[in-house]
Amino acid sequence: MKRRARREKDRIFKLFLVLALLAGVAALLLLLEEVLRKGLPWLDFRFLTSFPSRFPEQAGIKSALAGTLWLLGLTAMFAIPVGVGAAVYLQEFAGRNRPTAFLQLNISNLAGVPSIVYGILGLAVFVRALALGRSVLAGALTMSLLVLPIIIVAAQEAMRAVPGSLRDAAFALGATRWQAVRRVVLPAALPGILTGIILALSRAIGETAPLIMIGALTFVPFVPAGPLDAFTVLPIQIFNWTSRPREEFRLIAAAGIIVLLGVLLTMNAGAVWLRNRYQRRSES
Amino acid sequence: MSSTSNQVLGADGLNLWYGTHHVLKGITLGITRHRVTALIGPSGCGKSSFLRCFNRMNELIPESRVEGRIHFNGRDINDPEVDATEVRHRIGMVFQKPNPFPKSIFDNVAFGPRVNGYRGDLGELVETSLRRAALWDEVHDRLGQSALALSGGQQQRLCIARALAVEPEVLLMDEPCSALDPASTAKIEDLIGELKERYSIIIVTHNMQQAARVSDQTAFLLEGEIVEYGRTGGIFTRPEDPRTEDYITGRFG
Numbered sequence: 001m002k003r004r005a006r007r008e009k010d011r012i013f014k015l016f017l018v019l020a021l022l023a024g025v026a027a028l029l030l031l032l033e034e035v036l037r038k039g040l041p042w043l044d045f046r047f048l049t050s051f052p053s054r055f056p057e058q059a060g061i062k063s064a065l066a067g068t069l070w071l072l073g074l075t076a077m078f079a080i081p082v083g084v085g086a087a088v089y090l091q092e093f094a095g096r097n098r099p100t101a102f103l104q105l106n107i108s109n110l111a112g113v114p115s116i117v118y119g120i121l122g123l124a125v126f127v128r129a130l131a132l133g134r135s136v137l138a139g140a141l142t143m144s145l146l147v148l149p150i151i152i153v154a155a156q157e158a159m160r161a162v163p164g165s166l167r168d169a170a171f172a173l174g175a176t177r178w179q180a181v182r183r184v185v186l187p188a189a190l191p192g193i194l195t196g197i198i199l200a201l202s203r204a205i206g207e208t209a210p211l212i213m214i215g216a217l218t219f220v221p222f223v224p225a226g227p228l229d230a231f232t233v234l235p236i237q238i239f240n241w242t243s244r245p246r247e248e249f250r251l252i253a254a255a256g257i258i259v260l261l262g263v264l265l266t267m268n269a270g271a272v273w274l275r276n277r278y279q280r281r282s283e284s
Numbered sequence: 285m286s287s288t289s290n291q292v293l294g295a296d297g298l299n300l301w302y303g304t305h306h307v308l309k310g311i312t313l314g315i316t317r318h319r320v321t322a323l324i325g326p327s328g329c330g331k332s333s334f335l336r337c338f339n340r341m342n343e344l345i346p347e348s349r350v351e352g353r354i355h356f357n358g359r360d361i362n363d364p365e366v367d368a369t370e371v372r373h374r375i376g377m378v379f380q381k382p383n384p385f386p387k388s389i390f391d392n393v394a395f396g397p398r399v400n401g402y403r404g405d406l407g408e409l410v411e412t413s414l415r416r417a418a419l420w421d422e423v424h425d426r427l428g429q430s431a432l433a434l435s436g437g438q439q440q441r442l443c444i445a446r447a448l449a450v451e452p453e454v455l456l457m458d459e460p461c462s463a464l465d466p467a468s469t470a471k472i473e474d475l476i477g478e479l480k481e482r483y484s485i486i487i488v489t490h491n492m493q494q495a496a497r498v499s500d501q502t503a504f505l506l507e508g509e510i511v512e513y514g515r516t517g518g519i520f521t522r523p524e525d526p527r528t529e530d531y532i533t534g535r536f537g
Contacts, residue, residue: 096346165383169443171344173396173450174373183399184385 035261039254047255051221052237056248061256063220064237067136068205068263070224071233074140075147075204080197082144083151087193090152091159092181111149118146119213127214134215137227142210147200154196158189191275198271205264208235234260291355292317292454292484293338293375298352300333300342300508307333309508310352315454315501320476320485322499322516324492326531330508331488332380335456338486339375340368356454373400376447377456381463382439384431384446389414389423392431392442396450409449416482417445418475437468444475448483455479457487461494473498492532496520504528 050060090107094100122142132138162185170180186193211233218240220232234256241253293315300308307330315321323331333342340361342348353360361371373396384392393410402409410427414420419441423434431442440460447455457476461469476485476498489495495502496516503513504525512519512528523529 163383165379165381166385168341168344168379169383169385169446170395170399172339172341172372172377172379173399173446174369175395175399176369179399183395188386 035254035257038251039256039258042252042255043258047252048259052219052240056246056252059241059249059252061234061237061259063223064232064234064256065259065263066223067216067220067231068233068260070136070227070231071140071143071211072201072205072267074137074227075143076197076201078141078144079147079151079200079204083148083196083200084155084193086148087152087155087159088181088186091156092177092185107149107152111153114209115146115207116209116213118142119210121145122210122214133228134217134230135228136224136231138214139211139216139231139233140227142214143204143207146207146210147204150200150203151193151196154199155189155193158192158196159185161192162188187278190278194271194275194278198268201267202264205233205260205267206235208233208239211236234263290317291315292357293486294355295334295337296353296355298334298337298354299350300330300337301349302333302345303347307508308337311508311510313503313510313513315484315486317484318480318482319500320480320487320498321501321503322495323486323488323503323505324490324495324531325505327490329505331505332458334505335377335458335486335488338454338456339372339377341372341377343368369400373450374452375454375456376450376452378440378443378447378458378460380459382436382443384434384439384442386430386432388428389431389434389442390427393446393449396446400450413445413449414442416448416479417441418471418478419445435468437464437471440464440468440472441475444472444479448479452483454484454486457485459488459490462490469494492520504531506531 047060048065049062050058051063052061053059086107090100090104094103119142122138122145126132126138126141127134130138132141166184166188167180170184175183216236217230217232218236220230222229224231238253238256238260241249241256244250291314295311295313298308298311299306311334323334325331336342337350337354338356338361342350350362354362356371356375359366385395387395390410393413394406397406397409411420411424414423419438422438423429423442431439434442440463444455444460461472464472473494476487479485480500487495487499499516501514502516502519504511504519504523504527506527512523512525519528520532523532
């Protein structure tokens with residue numbers, strides 16, 4: 001019967017979907033297993049608190065971890081206010097006209113520009129023209145440019161999803177545009193904006209190319225004491241270790257990857273917690 | 285007919301366009317103080333758009349254009365000197381669908397006073413506003429709870445309380461009961477009867493029984509023009525224009 005054939009098709013399609021899902025999960029699990037098996041034995045307190053070394057048993061990740069945290073902190077400091085500000089302007093204040101549409105198109109395109117291009121820009125503008133040198137500040141500014149489009153697009157999307165009836169209500173009560181944005185639109189859009197920020201910072205933590213371009217170091221036996229110090233970050237350190245000839249370095253690279261994943265997960269968990277807390281507060 | 289001092293709001297040769305669409309065509313109409321004025325007419329006749337002229341809400345719609353005057357206590361609210369937020373502060377609005385903010389009941393009512401820089405006792409103002417909207421008894425012990433947890437009818441009365449909290453003179457109501465069940469509708473209609481003691485009310489409604497029940501004056505709009513305007517009793521019993529008669533007897537619309 002026709003109906004049976006249809007059901008059969010349905011089942012086959014479902015099977016295909018499950019297989020597609022499994023392929024992704026399996027690859028991830030394999031990768032994770034490999035990394036954990038190799039890296040866990042090397043991951044200890046000494047590893048986290050030691051500087052890199054020529055001897056694998058003395059090598060640690062302290063400077064790279066510190067560099068990554070510096071970079072993330074500074075990037076968040078620049079990219080979040082500027083990104084959210086730009087999104088608020090575009091979404092709530094800018095007129096619906098050609099210049100706005102042009103800007104909008106450009107921002108969407110910027111999100112797709114290869115990261116190495118941002119590295120070249122950072123090298124020319126921040127390292128050379130502004131004479132910031134190969135500092136963590138120059139790195140963070142470059143990274144901010146890289147993640148700005150992600151934050152802007154996500155924040156705009158979140159604000160667009162706030163019902164127009166809420167804006168109307170605010171205006172009808174005599175609120176100015178800024179008051180409506182500040183007291184109604186932004187709080188309602190905050191969970192979506194936070195999601196965008198998580199995505200952006202997750203991207204920043206894993207980027208290597210632009211930082212190599214602006215001259216982040218690969219052997220840093222110190223922790224940056226200020227924004228103008230030289231630095232390295234976790235992915236660069238990991239890359240550096242994997243390219244060394246001694247087998248043990250590959251194992252500590254795996255340990256480095258675990259640390260990187262740990263930072264990423266902690267950050268995401270923190271943002272999810274923040275988001276849930278805010279959601280509950282705005283509903284209760 | 286009402287004298288000028290009895291007239292709180294008035295439209296004078298009012299035209300409204302959305303883009304090239306001519307929505308309101310030369311409307312002239314006076315709104316009497318402390319009365320309920322109903323605007324009726326078929327969908328798309330411009331009654332909601334007309335209502336939005338009174339607190340300059342049409343400005344928020346891109347490509348809208350207003351010509352003619354709206355007097356409020358003798359002053360033209362479209363005068364470039366006049367601040368739109370000031371107009372909306374004195375002419376409140378309740379919308380078709382209840383639209384409470386995703387905040388607590390208290391913060392919803394306190395929103396208007398806060399944005400307008402109210403200096404008095406906020407708690408007292410919130411209580412008075414909720415009492416006037418006949419909601420206080422139902423919510424006084426849970427002001428900190430989310431407004432979204434209220435029923436639809438309660439939400440709409442909360443929106444009324446929220447509009448009253450900025451202490452307006454006029455209340456604009458855009459089909460305030462169209463999303464509510466009959467019991468909630470009856471409550472809001474009773475409330476309208478009480479509110480006209482203090483406020484002048486303009487209500488847009490689809491429901492002709494409702495217009496007949498709650499209003500003192502009724503205006504019938506058709507395709508952006510006023511067909512007939514007068515005492516509600518007269519309009520519903522002895523309409524002068526045949527089109528009004530056709531509409532209220534349900535022949536179209």
